[in-house]
Structure formats: C-alpha cells, structure tokens
Amino acid sequence: MTVNADPPRETEPNTPEPTATTAVADPPQTSPAEPAATAGAVAPARSARWALLRRLHFYAGILIAPFLFVAALTGLAYTLAPQLNQVVYGQELRVDAVRDTKVPLADQVSAARQAHPDGTLSTVSVFDDPEATTQISFSTPELAAEDKVSTVYVDPYSGEVRGTLTTWYGATPLQTWLDSFHRTLNLGDTGRLYSELAASWLWVVALGGLVLWLGRKHAYRGERAARRRAVLPDLKAKGVRRTRGWHASVGVWTIVGLLILSATGLTWSQYAGARFGSLLDAMQGHAPALDAALPTGGHHSSPAPAEPRESDLPSGASLEQVLEAAGPMDGRLDIAIPPDASTAYTVAQDDGLWPVGFDQVAVDPASGDVLQRVEYGDWPFLAKLTKIGIRAHMGELFGLVNQILLAALALGQLCVIVWGYRMWWQRRPTRSDRKAVLGSAPPRGGWRTLPRWFLVVGIPVTLFVGWAMPLLGITLGVFLVVDLLVGAFRWALRTPPPRLTD
Structure with missing residues (x-):
C-alpha cells in the first residue's frame, strides 16, 4: 500500500515546502518569537x-x-424520497378534489375492508393536509414478522378506495427500499x-x-x-x-x-x-410510554367479552369523537384500534416538521373520555434531542430546506x-x-x-x-x-x- 519515495511538489511563493509524508496538512510550527x-x-x-x-x-x-x-x-438518494413518493404514488396519496364535507371514518373503514378482506384492522391515519387520503392499515402475521402492514388509501371526501400498498411504519414501498438501502444496502x-x-x-x-x-x-x-x-x-x-x-x-x-x-x-x-x-436507560432519557390498558374498576371500565368482537371497530365512541377528545393536533394522527376490550384507543401525533409534535392520548372506546395524555413537552431533554436529531437526519425537520x-x-x-x-x-x-x-x-x-x-x-x-x-x-x-x-x-x-x- 505504501512506498518509500515521494513525488516532486509544486511550490508556492513565500510558502515553505511541505514534508514528503504530509497527507492532508502539515504540523504547526513554533513561532520565531518563542524562546x-x-x-x-x-x-x-x-x-x-x-x-x-x-x-x-x-x-x-x-x-x-x-x-x-x-x-x-x-x-x-433518500433525500429525494418525498418527491419520488408523489410521482410514483400520487394516485394513492392524494385526492382528486377537495370538498366541503368528509365521509365518516367508520364508512371509510368499511370501504377499506371491502377492498382488503384479510387481516386485522390496526391503525387509521388522518392528516391535517386537506389533499391527503386517509390511510387504513391491516395487519397479517406474515407482514407483522417484517413490521409491515397492508395500507388501504381512501378518499375522505368520496369514500373511494384509491389503492393498497404494503407499508413500513407509514413509509411507501419505494421509501422503505431507499431507507433500507441507505441503512443496510x-x-x-x-x-x-x-x-x-x-x-x-x-x-x-x-x-x-x-x-x-x-x-x-x-x-x-x-x-x-x-x-x-x-x-x-x-x-x-x-x-x-x-x-x-x-x-x-x-x-x-x-x-x-x-x-x-x-x-x-x-x-x-x-x-x-x-x-x-x-x-438513556441510566439517565432516564427515554420518552415516557403511554398506558393503553383500560382501568379494571370504576365507571371507565369495559368488561371483556367472552368472544372476539365481530366488527373492526369497538362499539361506543366513534373515531371522530376519539379525535375530538384527543384535542387539536397538527400533522399525521395515527389512531391505534384496540385489539380487545381491555385496551383503549391511542391517538399518536407524528408531526416531524419544526416545531415538532409527538403527543399521545389514550381514549376510552366506550365513553370517549381521555384516560391518559403524554405530551411531547414533558419528554426528557435527551429524548427530545434524539427525536429532533433523527428527524433532521431523515430530512423532515425543516421540510424542503432540510x-x-x-x-x-x-x-x-x-x-x-x-x-x-x-x-x-x-x-x-x-x-x-x-x-x-x-x-x-x-x-x-x-x-x-x-x-x-x-x-x-x-x-x-x-x-x-x-x-x-x-x-x-x-x-x-x-x-x-x-x-x-x-x-x-x-x-x-x-x-x-x-x-x-x-
């Protein structure tokens, strides 16, 4: 790899000739004024x-x-993912026209279920962007092994199904491929x-x-x-x-x-x-976890049935009521559907654009009451810094500028x-x-x-x-x-x- 001789160098006026072994820079010299x-x-x-x-x-x-x-x-290549998503998956991600009224989320879930009869309803994602479709995700054992789900994209104004994609934590297949290529080739x-x-x-x-x-x-x-x-x-x-x-x-x-x-x-x-x-464990620097378990006593309790429920959504509060109880939030809102009668709805905010927001709320499916709220402002400093740094690394913190x-x-x-x-x-x-x-x-x-x-x-x-x-x-x-x-x-x-x- 190395040799014992060095090439001739070009010299600059009034500049000492560097040593033959200088790869990037020469060491500083002592001043003539020093003893x-x-x-x-x-x-x-x-x-x-x-x-x-x-x-x-x-x-x-x-x-x-x-x-x-x-x-x-x-x-x-990954920095181009947002623009590539709009080019490749514009049919699924965007609506044709923005209207004054939206179809109830329960009806959108029904339309998604008809288009995708397999799997268990896991998440309903809505956005504050009026041109964005509603993303309704279904989990299957095969996809769950890879942390993936089948996501059905529904026009919130017409209830029309725009398409279905296999996603990874909300990322499209192309974005998932680019992310994996960057992290693992x-x-x-x-x-x-x-x-x-x-x-x-x-x-x-x-x-x-x-x-x-x-x-x-x-x-x-x-x-x-x-x-x-x-x-x-x-x-x-x-x-x-x-x-x-x-x-x-x-x-x-x-x-x-x-x-x-x-x-x-x-x-x-x-x-x-x-x-x-x-x-982070030693310094207690992790984000606080949201407890989605329903209380076992009191007026908020919901007795567990002997058999699984027949519908995708539990009876009681509608998805709109759950969002209203969670309060105003910006960005993407992921509503996790309770898998059984002992679990509450959880609404997780995912707003990676500065100023960021990652609040979480647990809502009783029967009454629509808020059981617990974990706000991003209450996170430890290290947890905040880690989250912001990761979003900046992914190019999301400041949008196009990032x-x-x-x-x-x-x-x-x-x-x-x-x-x-x-x-x-x-x-x-x-x-x-x-x-x-x-x-x-x-x-x-x-x-x-x-x-x-x-x-x-x-x-x-x-x-x-x-x-x-x-x-x-x-x-x-x-x-x-x-x-x-x-x-x-x-x-x-x-x-x-x-x-x-x-």
Missing part, C-alpha cells in the same frame, strides 16, 4: 502528535472512505455493519482532518489571508496543493452537518445504538472523498527511477515520542470510545495490529542478520 528552549521542548511532542494524527487520518481515509462514499450516495442485519462503520468513523475522519488543516502553517501575509485560506481553496495553486485546498475547505464547510449525521446515525445503529440505549441541506452535505462528502483519493494518486513518485502506483503514507512510530501524560489520558479515552462504538474499536485495533506487523516485517527485511563467528 529556543521552549521551541525545542514543545516541537518533538507536537510533531509526534501530528504524525500520529496524520497517519490515522490517512489510513482511515483510504480504508473507510468507500463506506462513507456509499453512505453519502444512498443518503443522497438491503442486506439485512449484515448490511447494517456498513452504515454503522461509516457513522462510527465519520466523526473521527472529519475532526482529524479539521485539526490537521487548521493546525497547518499558512505562510501568508496577515491573519486575514490565513483565515481565508482555511475556508476557501487557493485557486492559484496547482497539483496536489490545489486538490488539498478543495478537499480541506469543503470539509470545513460541511463538518458541523457531518458530525450531526454521524451522531444521529449512531443512535439507531446495531451496536453503538445499544450502548446509547443503555445510556432536504436541500442533506443533499448538499452528501454531495460535499462525495467530493471530499474523491479529492482525498486524488491526492493519494497525485502524491505518488513519478520520476523514472522512483515510479510507484500510489502515494506514500505518513511515517509510523510517532507514538513512541509522545509525552507520558498524553498516553495516560489518550489510552483510556480510546478504550472508552472503542467500547461505546464497538465497530470503531475493532477496526481501529485491526489497523494498529496490521500496521505493527507490516512495520516489523519491513524492519526485519532492512536489518541484516548477525554474523556467526567461530
């Missing part, structure tokens, strides 16, 4: 830290970048490893590159020029310098968004997500990765007697000269991060082991065997 003793004491430790960071950033970029590239590409639990690996390393690569770039010595006149070079590429530069400028400056502009995507993506990952869930920002982040990440590989190619030796396929990695061994305090602090922190994000810890351990073995092998080849004497 020589201070510079001599600080320079070795600082150079060691920078060499170690450059090597980590180089190998992480080379080996993890393909996973980041796929995640960005599939995420870019449609490979199931095995495919989830790719997305978790990408999310685990994204913040490491991004922060490491930022530190290297901002710590690089910019030999430009004045601090203003140095700040401009930190956020804008030097269009006058050529070769690897020009590529590095674009790679770093676009990375600076996108780093905040990438860190948010990394953090929110890890919250529902397979292994790091489990660690995060344990943290989609555009996500698309820009995905395109920026794709470009940064391509420029990173281009730098690797441009840094290869090209002289006739020193040709190599690829550029060399920064030198190893920088950790040997690190100060003891840095190792005392850094090793426990690294172990904790590896525990919190297991895939990051495992792959980092593999990198270290392979790097040590390669170094030992090369050292053995360079070291002549001892001579045997009589």
